[in-house]
Amino acid sequence: MTDGLKPEDLEPDAKLVEKEFFEWQKRFQAVFNPDREKLVDSLKAQWERASLLHSAEAALSELKIEHNRLLGKKSALSGLKKKIGFVNPTYKSVVGQRVQTLERNIKAAIILAEDRLKHFIAELSTERESIDVTMPGRRPRPGHLHPITLMRERIEDIFVSLGYAVEDDREIETDFYNFDALNIPEGHPARDPQDTFYTTDGFALRSQTSTVQIHAMDRGITMAHLKGTLAEFVHRLFGPETRTRFRPSYFPFTEPSAEVDYSCFNCGGKGCRICKGSGWIELGGSGMVHPNVLRAANVNPEEFTGFAFGLGIDRTCARIYQLDDIRLLFENDVRFLEQFR
């Protein structure tokens, strides 16, 4: 013993440490060998994830035992380290380095294994919470037109097929066209700022569609055209058996003026919940364009005439679809709107 141990004397012990270490690494790879990319890319059944998670958790708790076995007091490494004291001083540093490297490699491999396991377990846990592979995928939802737009297009189609043109016009109108030209004198309640949104002096957001019609006039139009047009309109919108009814009324910009009703599309006139028992439903106001309106637009009332009527598209829409509350059309609730594809 005077010469002390030589490196080759310790080599069997070192080989034993290495052997145990490699064996552990092989076992670890066999138990914990998740093919990460395949796992993410392929839709694995949930039980497969669960079993992977289970084996990873088992490998993690086993890792503590392995740590003791490879680095603990009774480990081959510990035995090897004890023998360094008996090594010939000449070789001490070489042997010391060899043992230190072994120990460092084992420790690093165990720390790395622990990191990988913990990371893998965390990922599997969140995937398990967020992915239910039995659920159908999310399809992008196709959009569709709003029921009021559908209704407006239906109404436009009817009038276009009757030979009318669709006129669209300015949203901001002068005082003159919004009121004066429509035979609504200064001081008339309709000019009240509470009913009209004035933008700047002399301009307002048009408070009625009649402002547009005075920009488009025709010759030889009579009340018969008005009645015929509206009768045909309700035939096409609600069915050929629909009847119309005109009741005298008053509007400043028409003379004569009439309220238009149509026979209830639901009960045919017998009376029901939709027509509130009367058998009739109000369509809107109508009449022949007042001569004063024509004069205000520099149109000769002896030569040109016109008729006017207005109906609430939203109101008509609500009736046709039998909505209990017209506000449903403006709340933008997708669950409601989706029913009108």
Ligand SMILES: [Zn+2]
């Ligand atoms: Zn009815």
